Amino acid sequence: MQPMPSRRHVIADDIRDKISTGQIKAGERLPSEAQLASDYAVSTATLRNALGILHCEGLVEKIHGKGNFVRYPLRRITYLGGGLTPRTKPSAYSALRVSVRITNLQAHGQLIGLLGVSANSPLTEFFCLSHEGKSPHSLARIYVPHELAPTGVPAESHCYEVVTAKLAEFRPPLAEVRERVSARPPTPEEATALRISSTLAVLAITRVAADRTGRVVEAALLVLPGDRTDALFTTHHVTHEGTSGE
Amino acid sequence: MQPMPSRRHVIADDIRDKISTGQIKAGERLPSEAQLASDYAVSTATLRNALGILHCEGLVEKIHGKGNFVRYPLRRITYLGGGLTPRTKPSAYSALRVSVRITNLQAHGQLIGLLGVSANSPLTEFFCLSHEGKSPHSLARIYVPHELAPTGVPAESHCYEVVTAKLAEFRPPLAEVRERVSARPPTPEEATALRISSTLAVLAITRVAADRTGRVVEAALLVLPGDRTDALFTTHHVTHEGTSGE
DNA sequence: GAGTGGTCTAGACCACGAG
DNA sequence: TCGTGGTCTAGACCACTCA
Numbered sequence: 001m002q003p004m005p006s007r008r009h010v011i012a013d014d015i016r017d018k019i020s021t022g023q024i025k026a027g028e029r030l031p032s033e034a035q036l037a038s039d040y041a042v043s044t045a046t047l048r049n050a051l052g053i054l055h056c057e058g059l060v061e062k063i064h065g066k067g068n069f070v071r072y073p074l075r076r077i078t079y080l081g082g083g084l085t086p087r088t089k090p091s092a093y094s095a096l097r098v099s100v101r102i103t104n105l106q107a108h109g110q111l112i113g114l115l116g117v118s119a120n121s122p123l124t125e126f127f128c129l130s131h132e133g134k135s136p137h138s139l140a141r142i143y144v145p146h147e148l149a150p151t152g153v154p155a156e157s158h159c160y161e162v163v164t165a166k167l168a169e170f171r172p173p174l175a176e177v178r179e180r181v182s183a184r185p186p187t188p189e190e191a192t193a194l195r196i197s198s199t200l201a202v203l204a205i206t207r208v209a210a211d212r213t214g215r216v217v218e219a220a221l222l223v224l225p226g227d228r229t230d231a232l233f234t235t236h237h238v239t240h241e242g243t244s245g246e
Numbered sequence: 247m248q249p250m251p252s253r254r255h256v257i258a259d260d261i262r263d264k265i266s267t268g269q270i271k272a273g274e275r276l277p278s279e280a281q282l283a284s285d286y287a288v289s290t291a292t293l294r295n296a297l298g299i300l301h302c303e304g305l306v307e308k309i310h311g312k313g314n315f316v317r318y319p320l321r322r323i324t325y326l327g328g329g330l331t332p333r334t335k336p337s338a339y340s341a342l343r344v345s346v347r348i349t350n351l352q353a354h355g356q357l358i359g360l361l362g363v364s365a366n367s368p369l370t371e372f373f374c375l376s377h378e379g380k381s382p383h384s385l386a387r388i389y390v391p392h393e394l395a396p397t398g399v400p401a402e403s404h405c406y407e408v409v410t411a412k413l414a415e416f417r418p419p420l421a422e423v424r425e426r427v428s429a430r431p432p433t434p435e436e437a438t439a440l441r442i443s444s445t446l447a448v449l450a451i452t453r454v455a456a457d458r459t460g461r462v463v464e465a466a467l468l469v470l471p472g473d474r475t476d477a478l479f480t481t482h483h484v485t486h487e488g489t490s491g492e
Numbered sequence: 493g494a495g496t497g498g499t500c501t502a503g504a505c506c507a508c509g510a511g
Numbered sequence: 512t513c514g515t516g517g518t519c520t521a522g523a524c525c526a527c528t529c530a
Contacts, residue, residue, distance in 0.1 A: 006518065032496060043520045045291075048497085064497050065527035082481040177481045183429035183447045183472035185302045188255060199302055201429045201447030201472055226429035226447055233479045235328040235423045252499065278515060289501045294516085311508035311515050 011040050011050035019059055019070055030060070030068040055197045058227050061135075063195070074228040077137065081233035083177030083209050096137065098157045101127040104146060111143055114208055114219040124149035128163060129193060136194045139223040142167070148217055167218065172211040180206040181231055190223050201226035257286050257296035265305055265316055276306070276314040304446055304473035320474040321378060327479035329423030329455050342383065344376040344403045350392060357389055360454055360465040370395035374409060375439060382440045385469040388413070394463055413464065418457040426452040427477055432469070440471050447472035 018024045030036065030051075037047040051068055054060040061071045106120040115123070128140040142163075150166040157163055183201045191198040205222040224231075264270045276282065276297075283293040297314055300306040307315045352366040361369070374386040388409075396412040403409060429447045432440065436448060451468040470477075 008518085034496085043522085044497095045521090046519060049518090062497070063528090065495080065529080067496060081479050083483070174483050176483065179479045179481075181427050181449070181477040181479070182475060183449050185299075188252075198299075199445060203427070203429050229428060231427040233327050233425045233427070233481075235425075235479075235481070237329070237420050237422070254499085280515085289503085290516095291502090291519095292500060295499090308516070309509085310517070311510080313515060 007040075007042055008046055008050040008053065011036075011042065011047065012053040014040075015050070015054060016057075016059060019054075024070050026070050026072045028070050029066070030070070032067060052197070056199055058200075061195060072135075075132065077224055077229040079203075079205065079222070079224060079229060079231040081177075081179050081231060083174055083179075083207065096130055096132050096159050098128050098130040098160055098163060100153055100155055100157070100163060102153060103127065111219065114206070115143060115145065115216045117145065117216075122146035126153065126163065126167075128160075130160070136225075138225075138229075139190060139193055141221040143219045143221075144171070144217065171217045172213075172215075174209045174217070175212040176210045176214075178208045178210075179231075179233070183226060186223070194223070194225050196225050196227070203229045203231060205231060253286075253288055254292055254296040254299065257282075257288065257293065258299040260286075261296065261300060262303075262305060265300075270316050272316050272318040274316050275312075276316065278313060301443070302445060304443075318381075320381065320471075323383065323470055323475040325449075325451065325468070325470060325475060325477040327423075327425050327477060329420055329425075329453065341379045342376055342405050343378075344374050344406055344409060346399055346401055346403070346409060347373040348399060349373065357465065360452070361389060361391065361462045363391065363462075368392035372399065372409065372413075374406075376406070382471075384471075384475075385436060385439055387467040389465045389467075390417070390463065417463045418459075418461075420455045420463070421458040422456045422460075424454045424456075425477075425479070429472055436469050440469070442471050442473070449475045449477060451477060 024030065031039070033044055033047055033051065037044045040047060051060060051062070055062060058074060059071060061069045063069060103125045105123055105125055107115060107117050107123050108119065111123065112119055123143050124146050126142040128142065130137045144167065148171045150169050153163060153166045182204050184204055186194065186196060186198055186202045188198065190202060203224045203226050207220040207222065208216055209218040210216050270276065277285065279290055279293055279297065283290045286293060297306060297308065301308055305317060307317050309315065349371045351369055351371055353361060353363050353369050354365065357369065358365055369389050370392050372388040374388065376383045390413065394417045396415050399409060399412045428450050430450055432442060432448045437443070449470045449472050453466040453468065454462055455464045456462050
């Protein structure tokens with residue numbers, strides 16, 4: 001039942017073999033696409049298609065202007081729900097580096113509904129791109145009402161805590177956190193930023209945090225690569241018969 | 247962050263608009279790829295690339311030899327986390343039909359770790375496939391220790407409540423629910439059962455519920471189509487300064 | 493500037509579906 | 512047989528990285 005062993009699959013299988021048998025090792029660069037196309041005697045389009053298969057499988061990473069690289073085995077990312085910090089497990093901390101870009105803007109589009117503010121009310125956006133070592137880890141766009149926005153958030157941090165601690169500084173304690181999780185294809189910008197295939201789904205998390213009065217003090221749009229992310233939520237039920245809700 | 251307004255995205259955006267505004271209706275066939283390529287004045291390869299984007303988004307279905315078709319709009323599925331019922335929003339109830347297959351088996355593989363039982367201890371599996379109208383809705387594999395398994399679960403129900411109410415009958419009240427959410431490509435069986443493309447991610451939810459003693463009383467493996475599912479989690483924080491945790 | 497991947501063209505030929 | 516999508520070619524030109 002193999003009606004069509006197309007050339008790109010034959011080539012992908014061959015390169016996959018070379019990776020799994022160690023002929024090409026993790027972190028190494030593959031020959032250039034032009035070279036490989038010539039080696040396999042196919043057009044560049046076909047060869048790129050073959051590499052695309054391996055890219056979807058997470059075996060190969062493409063870096064514009066540099067080449068195709070064999071990826072290191074993936075560390076999994078664990079997102080912890082509930083609005084608590086830390087939001088990613090300690091194991092993932094090792095080499096996490098967060099760069100933040102701060103922009104003042106006015107509420108528009110879905111932000112109006114998420115934050116429960118009127119159109120054009122002033123907001124501050126914290127655009128966070130984090131890397132684990134040299135590989136992209138996650139994207140976060142955090143929006144807070146301008147008057148609650150902290151100052152002095154560093155443009156580069158070694159972990160999210162620096163950012164989240166600053167964010168918590170000027171705002172009332174959280175009373176309710178709502179998180180919406182969905183899987184969707186990445187936008188072109190997200191695919192570029194996370195260096196993933198545009199066919200690989202991302203886990204998109206929309207987090208809205210409110211204080212005790214019901215006022216929304218923070219809305220966050222998080223994007224995590226779908227091939228290595230788990231989102232973890234724990235709910236405790238307090239029973240009426242006892243107090244040992246823990 | 248708009249590094250690349252490539253033609254295929256412009257075309258995909260345009261066709262997506264025509265679908266969402268009703269210029270092209272659900273079930274209709276798009277013009278042939280050659281025709282569209284000529285309309286947009288691009289090569290067939292570029293046009294196919296544009297359609298590929300819509301295909302990944304689940305908006306368009308490609309049928310070899312017939313054409314590209316606009317998919318019928320799918321009602322979104324909202325999964326409610328926290329172990330509470332209902333688990334899907336009332337709007338989705340309208341025509342939900344659940345078929346259940348019950349199997350007794352022994353703990354093996356990941357089930358041992360999830361349920362915290364020893365290998366080969368007796369379990370009961372409730373394999374639930376639900377449909378909304380004629381289209382598949384979700385898959386659920388629910389595992390409970392055999393001694394907690396209810397009897398009299400009907401093989402066909404009009405909603406999940408019938409099943410979950412039965413499950414709650416013979417077990418102690420829940421104290422903690424842990425839910426792990428991830429996005430991954432469907433297995434071939436899941437793709438067949440849910441009738442989705444094998445390139446479209448599913449939202450996979452692993453739910454583990456424990457009673458007050460920490461004993462795991464239920465483990466559920468849920469699979470929902472990624473193109474129409476949101477998982478919603480709400481966390482209430484009880485502050486130390488007051489009791490208005492709500 | 494040299495070398496790399498990214499996008500795109502204008503075709504060709506093959507495989508599938510329906511009449 | 513005809514029209515459809517599926518695969519592939521042999522280039523072209525652009526964008527990015529690095530020395």
